Amino acid sequence: MPTTTYTSNGTFHVTGSSLAVTMSCVGAGGNGSSAGNGGSGGAYAQSYRTLYTGSYAVYVGQATATDGGNSYILSGSNNIVIIRAPGGKQDGTIDHQETLLTGSKYAYYGGRGCPDFLGYSSYNGSGGGQAGSIDGNGQDGQSAFFSTTSAPASGGYAYSGAGAGGDGAYYRAGSTTNGVIAATAGTIPGGGGGGSYDYGTNTSGAGARGIVTIAY
Numbered sequence: 001m002p003t004t005t006y007t008s009n010g011t012f013h014v015t016g017s018s019l020a021v022t023m024s025c026v027g028a029g030g031n032g033s034s035a036g037n038g039g040s041g042g043a044y045a046q047s048y049r050t051l052y053t054g055s056y057a058v059y060v061g062q063a064t065a066t067d068g069g070n071s072y073i074l075s076g077s078n079n080i081v082i083i084r085a086p087g088g089k090q091d092g093t094i095d096h097q098e099t100l101l102t103g104s105k106y107a108y109y110g111g112r113g114c115p116d117f118l119g120y121s122s123y124n125g126s127g128g129g130q131a132g133s134i135d136g137n138g139q140d141g142q143s144a145f146f147s148t149t150s151a152p153a154s155g156g157y158a159y160s161g162a163g164a165g166g167d168g169a170y171y172r173a174g175s176t177t178n179g180v181i182a183a184t185a186g187t188i189p190g191g192g193g194g195g196s197y198d199y200g201t202n203t204s205g206a207g208a209r210g211i212v213t214i215a216y
Contacts, residue, residue, distance in 0.1 A: 002215070003213055003214065004215075005212075005213050006213070006214075007060060007211060008062075009058060009059050010058045010060075011057060012056045013054075013056075014053055015053070018050050018051065019216050020048070020216065021049060021214050021216045022046065022047070022105075022214070022216075023048075023073055023212070023214050024045070024046045024211075024212070024214075024215075025044070025045045025046075025072060025073070025084065025103075025210065025211070026043070026061075026071060026085050026133070026189040026190040026210045027042030027070050027086045027088065027097075027110070027131075027210045028042050028062055028063050028069045028070075028071070028088065028189075028207055028208065028209050029042050029087065029088045029128060029131060029190050029191045029192035029207030030067050030068045030088030030089045030090045030091075030128070030129075030207045031066055031068075031090050031192075031193045031204060031205075032113070032128055032166060032168070032169075032192070032194045032196055032204030032205045032206075032207075033090050033125075033204060034196045034202040035196070036123075036124070036125045036144060036168070036198040037091055037092040037115050037125075037126055037195045038125065038126040038129060038165060038183075038192055038195045039068070039090050039113045039128045039129065039166075039194075039195075040089050040092050040093060040094050040110050040111065040192050041088050041110030041113075041128065041129035041190050041191055042061060042086070042088050042110045042131045042189070042190030042192075043085045043087075043097045043107070043108065043110050043132045043190075044085055044110075044131065044134065044138075044190075045083050045085040045103030045108075046103050046105045046107075047083045047102075047103050048105050049082065054077060056073055056076045057073070057076075057079070059071060059073070059212075060211060060212050061087045061209065062209050063206055066090045067090055068088045068089075068190070068192075068207045068208075069087045069210065070085065070100065070210075071085045071087075071211065071212050072084035072085070073212065081102060083102055083103055083104075084100055084101065085132070085190075086100040086101060087207075087210065088113065088128075089113075090113075091113075092112050092128075093112065094110055094111075097110065108133065108134075108136055108137045108138070109137045109138065110129050110130065110137075110190060111128075111129030111130040111131075111132075111137065111139045111140045111141065111156035112141065113127070113141050113165065113192045113195065114126040114127060114129075114142055114143045114144075116143070116198060122144055122198070124144040124147040124152070124153065124169065124170040124171065124197060125147075125152075125197055125203075126141055126142065126144045126194070127143075127152070127153045127155040127156060127166065127168050127195070128156065128165030128166040128186050128195070128205060128207070129141050129155070129156045129191075129192040130155065130156035130158060130162055130164055131186075131189055131190030131192075131208075133159050134161065138158070138159075138162055138165075139158035139165075140156050141153065141154070141155050141156050141165045141168070141192065141194070141195075142154045142155070142168075144168055144170075147168060149174070150172065150173075150174065151170070152169065153168040153170070154167050155167050155184070155192070155194055162189070162190065162191075163189045164186065164187045164191045165186050165191050165192045165193075166187075166191065166205035166206075167183060167184045167194045168183050168195045169183040169195065169205075170197065171197065182203040183204050184205045186205065186206070186208040188208045188211070189208060189209065189210050189211040190208055190211070191207065192207050193206045193207045193208075
């Protein structure tokens with residue numbers, strides 16, 4: 001089955017009278033927060049649909065310094081959203097995804113970027129959330145409560161087909177290494193970035209861009 005993959009905005013053209021397609025979207029992950037929160041992962045949506053002659057605008061959510069962008073496809077004739085996977089948030093929440101997520105076959109949320117439950121005095125950051133996928137909702141990032149002087153709070157990663165959340169920043173202390181280890185970025189598509197070490201310079205991880213595929 002031919003598949004067109006989009007990593008940036010584009011257009012899908014139907015030249016015949018009609019074409020049955022499977023559309024899949026993943027939103028971009030949220031950037032980790034300088035306050036220690038991990039970014040939430042992008043949502044996943046899939047729809048089976050018959051498209052008719054015309055051009056269909058494709059938008060791929062991109063990572064930013066804050067929230068991740070939405071991935072979606074617009075109807076060629078009236079610019080109505082026919083599928084949409086919202087991106088993640090820098091504050092680690094996914095409440096907005098319940099309202100914006102649109103998929104007639106599968107619709108799954110991204111994982112939460114776990115808040116830094118220990119607060120400012122703990123300094124270490126929380127993990128970012130995994131993106132949603134055809135396998136289900138993304139896994140939440142780990143709380144900074146579970147970080148140690150030798151290991152960070154891990155990002156969500158339950159399914160191999162979805163972008164993983166980044167690990168949180170932490171202070172590593174050992175016989176040879178003493179210092180802040182920066183958070184890691186989420187992986188493509190749609191992983192949320194790890195939260196920053198909550199003191200001084202921002203060491204948060206970036207969210208990852210989303211993706212759109214159309215199989216026909």
